[in-house]
Amino acid sequence: MTESAPLAVELRGITKRFPGVVANRDIELRVARGEVHAIVGENGAGKSTLMKTLYGMHRPDEGQILLDGREVVFKSPSDAIAAGVGMVHQHFMLADNLTVLENVVLGAEKSHGIGEKARRRITEISDSYALGLDPDSLVEDLGVGDRQRVEIAKVLYRGATTLILDEPTAVLVPQEVDELFGNLAELKREGLTVIFISHKLDEVRKVADSITVIRRGTTVGTADPATTSAKQLAEMMVGAQLPTPQTRTSTVREASVLLMSGVTVATPGGRPAVDDVTLRVREGEVVGIAGVEGNGQAELVDAIMGLRPLAAGTIDLGTDDITRWSTRARREGGIGFIPEDRHRQGMLLDAPLWENRVLGHQTRPPSVKGPFIDRRGARADTARIMSEYDVRAPGPDTLAVALSGGNQQKLIVGREMSAAPRLLIAAHPTRGVDVGAQSVIWELLKDARAEGMGIVLISADLDELIGLSDTLHVMLRGRLVATLDPSALTPEELGGHMTGAVQSAGSPA
Numbered sequence: 001m002t003e004s005a006p007l008a009v010e011l012r013g014i015t016k017r018f019p020g021v022v023a024n025r026d027i028e029l030r031v032a033r034g035e036v037h038a039i040v041g042e043n044g045a046g047k048s049t050l051m052k053t054l055y056g057m058h059r060p061d062e063g064q065i066l067l068d069g070r071e072v073v074f075k076s077p078s079d080a081i082a083a084g085v086g087m088v089h090q091h092f093m094l095a096d097n098l099t100v101l102e103n104v105v106l107g108a109e110k111s112h113g114i115g116e117k118a119r120r121r122i123t124e125i126s127d128s129y130a131l132g133l134d135p136d137s138l139v140e141d142l143g144v145g146d147r148q149r150v151e152i153a154k155v156l157y158r159g160a161t162t163l164i165l166d167e168p169t170a171v172l173v174p175q176e177v178d179e180l181f182g183n184l185a186e187l188k189r190e191g192l193t194v195i196f197i198s199h200k201l202d203e204v205r206k207v208a209d210s211i212t213v214i215r216r217g218t219t220v221g222t223a224d225p226a227t228t229s230a231k232q233l234a235e236m237m238v239g240a241q242l243p244t245p246q247t248r249t250s251t252v253r254e255a256s257v258l259l260m261s262g263v264t265v266a267t268p269g270g271r272p273a274v275d276d277v278t279l280r281v282r283e284g285e286v287v288g289i290a291g292v293e294g295n296g297q298a299e300l301v302d303a304i305m306g307l308r309p310l311a312a313g314t315i316d317l318g319t320d321d322i323t324r325w326s327t328r329a330r331r332e333g334g335i336g337f338i339p340e341d342r343h344r345q346g347m348l349l350d351a352p353l354w355e356n357r358v359l360g361h362q363t364r365p366p367s368v369k370g371p372f373i374d375r376r377g378a379r380a381d382t383a384r385i386m387s388e389y390d391v392r393a394p395g396p397d398t399l400a401v402a403l404s405g406g407n408q409q410k411l412i413v414g415r416e417m418s419a420a421p422r423l424l425i426a427a428h429p430t431r432g433v434d435v436g437a438q439s440v441i442w443e444l445l446k447d448a449r450a451e452g453m454g455i456v457l458i459s460a461d462l463d464e465l466i467g468l469s470d471t472l473h474v475m476l477r478g479r480l481v482a483t484l485d486p487s488a489l490t491p492e493e494l495g496g497h498m499t500g501a502v503q504s505a506g507s508p509a
């Protein structure tokens with residue numbers, strides 16, 4: 001790299017205001033061609049907003065965007081794409097009822113049509129970056145990992161030379177993260193530039209060539225990944241210590257809150273998504289389910305929540321057989337649910353926060369008073385959740401869509417914990433939240449467990465799984481294939497079990 005080579009991307013003095021919020025203030029960003037550049041900062045710091053500016057989704061109020069040393073003005077993402085800038089969003093934007101091919105081609109029919117030529121190009125892209133995509137799969141059948149690869153393919157298909165990835169690894173298990181980093185290395189070799197946002201500081205240090213830290217809307221500095229520790233990065237971000245999920249004193253009691261017996265969930269044709277699973281969760285116990293995305297965890301959760309019919313088996317909640325109960329009855333019976341995909345299952349984006357507080361809890365105080373929705377009660381309780389869970393937003397009447405990703409997640413966790421469920425199904429509870437908020441959520445889960453809540457924990461964060469779980473099951477191809485003792489387990493060992501590389505001596509409970 002020569003000194004005089006123009007920067008692939010330079011943002012100068014970018015300021016972006018939303019009503020009541022300065023999301024970005026005088027931000028500077030300098031990204032060299034062919035590098036992987038990470039952006040870190042706590043929830044609501046302004047990372048996504050900055051990248052949306054670069055991608056032409058909105059105009060900055062002040063400042064300049066330079067690509068290869070030349071100033072550009074983007075009126076829309078299509079201008080950005082034409083200039084070689086593509087973005088994969090924090091929340092996927094695919095059409096569920098279309099195929100991979102249709103999703104990739106949609107809006108870019110001009111490049112290679114919609115037929116054989118398009119299919120060939122997608123296969124080419126998929127092969128050269130090892131994305132493993134089948135052009136004919138329906139997107140609704142794909143797990144989050146695959147959805148993300150479709151998003152990446154979509155951007156590459158449009159000829160992007162600068163790729164923005166907003167929290168690409170939040171949804172991936174370690175093996176997939178390694179694969180993605182392999183893909184990024186490929187992109188880099190081809191001379192592409194990658195800007196990525198992540199809350200996983202160790203990972204940032206591993207993959208990034210340089211790091212920009214943002215705090216409360218403005219740049220606080222850059223860091224060299226080779227010489228900056230994760231702890232130092234966290235301190236630059238928030239001035240906080242890095243948390244650990246460790247919890248070793250057992251609070252497990254005898255009474256079981258959840259008992260699944262021989263549960264099977266069928267898929268149309270093919271082998272069952274959940275195959276003869278027997279699982280017990282006792283009061284005060286965190287039962288972790290480890291597995292590579294797409295091995296039946298999502299269907300297992302759906303089965304517990306009554307969102308999918310069982311082909312066989314029974315489910316008991318405490319002493320009640322709830323196998324035939326509706327989802328609503330299960331919730332009222334004391335099951336809390338932090339869903340995997342907060343946008344598809346957890347939130348109404350165009351509704352204010354207080355309405356989101358009511359969502360799924362519309363039959364109980366503080367959401368209702370007599371037969372009516374209690375707006376005042378819901379608002380007041382939303383304000384309480386916002387302060388306890390550090391949800392950063394102007395107030396209960398703010399629309400959910402105006403919250404940063406991590407703040408949306410904190411609101412959902414707060415809502416579900418507030419109902420004081422007997423059993424909490426926590427799918428990726430800290431996905432997308434910053435290190436400070438993560439430790440808050442961990443503490444709350446630990447406290448609830450100590451008070452007797454049973455928790456089913458599904459997470460792609462192996463440190464979190466190992467640190468919080470009292471019992472850890474490994475799920476592979478729909479079956480629980482191993483039961484491991486989290487107190488004597490490394491993430492590497494767990495990873496081996498998850499891919500089936502290690503055959504376990506331990507048998508499922």
Ligand SMILES: Nc1ncnc2c1ncn2[C@@H]1O[C@H](COP(=O)(O)OP(=O)(O)OP(=O)(O)O)[C@@H](O)[C@H]1O
Binds near residue numbers: 023047090392406
């Ligand atoms: N469309 C919008 N309308 C109003 N405010 C918004 C909008 N989008 C973002 N904001 C606000 O701008 C600030 C920065 O949000 P942004 O999404 O950029 O944060 P982030 O750094 O990406 O956080 P996270 O790590 O949680 O994703 C937040 O205060 C957020 O509430």
Ligand SMILES: [Mg+2]
Binds near residue numbers: 048404
């Ligand atoms: Mg964001």
